[in-house]
Amino acid sequence: MTDITPAPPRRPILGALGVVCTHIEGEDCVILVKRKNPPNAGTWGFPGGHVELGETAAEAAARELFEETGVIAEPGAQLMTLDVIPRNADGTVGGQYFLVATLCHYMSGQPVPDDDALEARWVxxxxxxxxxxxxxxxxxxxxxxxxxxxxxxxxxxxxxxxT
Known part of the structure; x- marks a missing residue:
């Protein structure tokens, strides 16, 4: 039988996270999405994805936020860069991702999950x-x-x- 497991990327992949924080009904809240698909299906995290050629990490963060939740926000300051190195069951490197988390300032919309998410909500x-x-x-x-x-x-x- 042929192993069809994809080879890990040869270089790290750059991704962006859109982190919205605002005050709702007396509490500071952020938008989280519950992942529908692997990797990390069923877990909660910030909306995010790949940075496209020609766009900044901040632009990608706002775009991914809108695509995954329908929320429109203005990208602001970079919060941190996460270095994620998932491992395969045998301990070998399964990939590497640099995720640039950007604070995005809420403008409009309510979080509604897209096709890649099970839920999206203020937390x-x-x-x-x-x-x-x-x-x-x-x-x-x-x-x-x-x-x-x-x-x-x-x-x-x-x-x-x-909610």
């Missing part, structure tokens, strides 16, 4: 680890960092209920 930062969500690595840390950065430069908050 209170202070309760992010208490909601029983299976979070991807560093999501809670990144949410708190976004909250701090957003408080330094807040924008208009949406009139949206917490």
């Amino acid at each position: 209170p930062v202070v309760r992010i680890e208490d909601l029983g969500l299976e979070l991807l690595d560093r999501v809670a840390d990144l949410a708190r960092l976004a909250q701090i950065a957003w408080r330094e430069e807040p924008r208009v908050a949406p009139n949206a209920p917490i």
